[in-house]
Every structure is written in C-alpha cells, then in structure tokens.
Amino acid sequence: MKILLPSLRDNHRYVLSQVHPVWESLDPRDVYYAMNDVARGWFGDTRISEIQPVVIRFSPGFLIVRCIRGGEADLTAILLTIVEINGKRVKLCPVRTSGTIKGLNEFLSAHVPPVMSKQEVRVSGTLVPVLSDSQGRIDIPDDDTGPKQLRFITTQEVEGA
Amino acid sequence: MTATDATVHPYPGGDTSLSRFALEAASLGYDRLLSTAGPACRMGGVEITPAVIIREQTLKGATRIIRKACESEVRPVIMVNARDVAFNRAVLSFPGLDVLRHLHKSQKPSFDHVSARMASERGVAIDIDIRPLLVTSGHHRQKVLKTYRDILGLHRKYGFMLTVSSNAWSWLEMRSTPDMAVICSLFGMTREETAAALSSPERLLTHESPVRVIS
Incomplete structure (x- = not known):
C-alpha cells in the first residue's frame, strides 16, 4: 500500500482522560467497545465514522484516545457519559487535548497522579x-x-x- | 459565582461517605452540595446543605411533609418529585417548595407555560438531573432530552431558576463544573446558562428573587 504524504493524512487529536477508580483493572478492548456503544447512542454511526475514536494507550488511571481533528468536543462528551465498562463502574474525566502524544506525555510527567x-x-x-x-x-x-x-x-x- | 451540585446521596443511600463527596466536590470545582443525608456543616472547603426529597404520590402527603420540613430547626432545601400537570401546579403554589425535580419521569408533558409562570413568580427552581443522561439510552434518553429542551425553552421565556444536579449515589457519578457544561450542551444549554444554574441554589438559600416591575 502506498504511504500517504503527511499533507494528505488526517489530522488527529489526542484526548488524555483520567480513569477512576485508579485501581480498577480494565482491558483496553473493553474500553473501546464501551466508548463505541456510548458514541453510537449519542451521535450515531455516521458521526462515529467521522470522529474515528480509537484507544491509543491505557494505563491504570489514564487513557489516551485519538480522534479526527474537529471531533474532540464530541469525544469529550462521549468519555464523560461513560459510567460502566464491562460491568465495572468507572468514571472518565478528559483533562487535556493535544495534537501529539508527546504533548500529553509532557503533561502527564508534570502532573503525576496521587499513588494509592x-x-x-x-x-x-x-x-x-x-x-x-x-x-x-x-x-x-x-x-x-x-x-x-x-x-x-x-x-x-x-x-x- | 459559586457552584452547587443540587443533589447527592451519601451513605447509607449511596456507597460514598459524605466527607468523600465533599473532598471530591472540592476537587471538581463545587462550593456547595445539597445532600440527602448528613447534617449541615462545612467539610474540606465545601458547604454541605441538607435537602429533603419528597416522593409522595398524593398532594396531601407531599404538602404534609413540606409543612413538617419547614417547621424543622434547620430548614432543609425542599425538593418534590414531579407527577402529572395537576399535581405539579398544586405543589408549585404551596409555600415552602424550593425545587421541583424529575419532570422527565412523567408519562405526559407535565410542565407547561402555566407551571413555568408559577415557578418564576414563586421562586421555585426546576432541576436538571444529568443522571438519566448517563444511565439510560435509546428511547428513554431521547424522552429525557426532549423534556430538558422543553424546560430550557420555558426557562428562556419565563425566567424561572434552574438547578443542575448529578443525583449521584457514588462519587463516580459526579462530574466537574466544566464537564457539566459539556453534558448540558448535549440538549442545547449554553455555558452561561449552566453556570447560572449551578449557582442558583445559592439564591434559593438566601431567598433572593429576581427584580420585578410592580407598577
């Protein structure tokens, strides 16, 4: 497959979200399915295909989700309205949006969450x-x-x- | 401008203690919680105000509890769960009521322009509960969104107070004040309207009413 030129690729936005409770063990796949279910309920398949939400990284307490530029407001609403993932009660709080994962990593290193x-x-x-x-x-x-x-x-x- | 979560249910109703609710509320940007359990106090920089929710099916039962709550030593914020149109109009005219909530649970639209005018004149707030937006889906959520849009339309026309509540039984169901604005934007509420709704319990407690032209 021919690689697209950078100027022809989609512009992405990365949303960093806190996951509570921090000790809850979750499978990133379950996070994706929960996000997709909630997104379909709020915006429908058409809008999801435009936003293209994808789980990029999940570590206890934090989640990085990617979407197409312009879809970050909808993605924030989706993350905020997730209350359960695979039967486990959780709360996702979007805290930062960036154009690069590096930007979020820098934010994370400066804001270390309290360790339990x-x-x-x-x-x-x-x-x-x-x-x-x-x-x-x-x-x-x-x-x-x-x-x-x-x-x-x-x-x-x-x-x- | 202060921010108040208009209903939280600490332990024994929910799974979170009142002090934990207060701790989380402070970090989420709230100054006050209306709590269905626990005494009036200040915890971790957050003011806890007792609230009583009246779930009576009959008007007689509801008014009896309102009267009783008004006579108590520390007057709680009095909230009544809405029923049909007749019940809502009657309870709105009863002195002592602070908040009418759960309008989305009525079978038919139960809050019209007459009720809206009454709420505005009597300084009764209408509650926007975000919990059904999080825990329901499909037809039920569509009905809730429709009800909230209707309430918002009447609020813009008649100017009655709105409150926004998480109706949280666990601190995991609480959302921060900016996040509340994002959720409320899903049914057309602007950021300014959400901020005003979050601060309106303060007006309820001080019994401030909007300035009116009387002659």
Missing part, C-alpha cells in the same frame, strides 16, 4: 484491606460488597486514625 497504596484499616469495627492516597481518599475495592455498601471514604471514617 495498600493498607488495612478498621471501618465500622471490621478490619478491611483498602487503598489510600496522600490526600485522605480511601477506597475499599471489595468485589463482594453490594451497591449499597460503603466503598469510598476518607480518613475521617477510619477508626483510630
């Missing part, structure tokens, strides 16, 4: 394994807890903190 560390704390009289960060966030990543269970707390709720 494993520990055990006592909540409501029970010792539970949790993930916490330096800002006081504590997540209880227990798969057995139902939707009405306490999963996201701060150091204020920890007994003896």
Whole structure:
C-alpha cells in the first residue's frame, strides 16, 4: 500500500482522560467497545465514522484516545457519559487535548497522579484491606460488597486514625 | 459565582461517605452540595446543605411533609418529585417548595407555560438531573432530552431558576463544573446558562428573587 504524504493524512487529536477508580483493572478492548456503544447512542454511526475514536494507550488511571481533528468536543462528551465498562463502574474525566502524544506525555510527567497504596484499616469495627492516597481518599475495592455498601471514604471514617 | 451540585446521596443511600463527596466536590470545582443525608456543616472547603426529597404520590402527603420540613430547626432545601400537570401546579403554589425535580419521569408533558409562570413568580427552581443522561439510552434518553429542551425553552421565556444536579449515589457519578457544561450542551444549554444554574441554589438559600416591575 502506498504511504500517504503527511499533507494528505488526517489530522488527529489526542484526548488524555483520567480513569477512576485508579485501581480498577480494565482491558483496553473493553474500553473501546464501551466508548463505541456510548458514541453510537449519542451521535450515531455516521458521526462515529467521522470522529474515528480509537484507544491509543491505557494505563491504570489514564487513557489516551485519538480522534479526527474537529471531533474532540464530541469525544469529550462521549468519555464523560461513560459510567460502566464491562460491568465495572468507572468514571472518565478528559483533562487535556493535544495534537501529539508527546504533548500529553509532557503533561502527564508534570502532573503525576496521587499513588494509592495498600493498607488495612478498621471501618465500622471490621478490619478491611483498602487503598489510600496522600490526600485522605480511601477506597475499599471489595468485589463482594453490594451497591449499597460503603466503598469510598476518607480518613475521617477510619477508626483510630 | 459559586457552584452547587443540587443533589447527592451519601451513605447509607449511596456507597460514598459524605466527607468523600465533599473532598471530591472540592476537587471538581463545587462550593456547595445539597445532600440527602448528613447534617449541615462545612467539610474540606465545601458547604454541605441538607435537602429533603419528597416522593409522595398524593398532594396531601407531599404538602404534609413540606409543612413538617419547614417547621424543622434547620430548614432543609425542599425538593418534590414531579407527577402529572395537576399535581405539579398544586405543589408549585404551596409555600415552602424550593425545587421541583424529575419532570422527565412523567408519562405526559407535565410542565407547561402555566407551571413555568408559577415557578418564576414563586421562586421555585426546576432541576436538571444529568443522571438519566448517563444511565439510560435509546428511547428513554431521547424522552429525557426532549423534556430538558422543553424546560430550557420555558426557562428562556419565563425566567424561572434552574438547578443542575448529578443525583449521584457514588462519587463516580459526579462530574466537574466544566464537564457539566459539556453534558448540558448535549440538549442545547449554553455555558452561561449552566453556570447560572449551578449557582442558583445559592439564591434559593438566601431567598433572593429576581427584580420585578410592580407598577
């Protein structure tokens, strides 16, 4: 296949998005399917074929998605309205749009996300394994807890903190 | 201009504690949360204001709870889930109501120009709940979008207050203030209108009403 001249290629935009909770393990393929489903619901196949959203990179806590220039506003709306990926509740927050991946990498290196560390704390009289960060966030990543269970707390709720 | 999320449901209703909601709200650009659980307080730079949601099917039941809430020591923000046209008009005329919400859940269009004028005159806000836009799809979401477009049209004509709420049961369902503007733009709300809607609970709490020509 003949390679297109740079001037004839499509101009892309790359959207960097935070993924919450940071400890949730996701398959980039599932992220793509979820994004495609939501995009089809909002804009239809015609617009998706114009935007061409593609997952470029996924690492815990961050996601880089590519689209055609001019489609970044729609892509942002799509990412914002994703609430579930393969049965896992997530939240995607677009934080930066750039014309190059290098630009996003520079942004990422300057804005290191808070690291969550494993520990055990006592909540409501029970010792539970949790993930916490330096800002006081504590997540209880227990798969057995139902939707009405306490999963996201701060150091204020920890007994003896 | 302050920003308020007009409904959050902390634990025990949801899976996130009130302090975590406050922590996340501060990082998302909010100054105040209207919370269905917990006391009135200030946490991590965010003002927590109690809110009571009335889900009664009958007008008699709804007015009884409104009256009771008005008499409580710390008056919460009183919200009523909308029903049919007759219910909405009657409840709008009842003193003490602050916010009418869930207009998208009515079977038929239940908020018309008469209700819009009443809401404007009585300083009652109409809530735009973004949760159904995130969790529903297809026909249901189309109906919600249509209702919100209609409300927006009436808001532009009659000038009643709007509030924007995440109606979040988990902090994962909260969106930042600029992100709210992006989501609201999907049904035609401008950035300025979203900013005004996010700040309108402040007016509800101070009971400020727009300037009116009386003679």
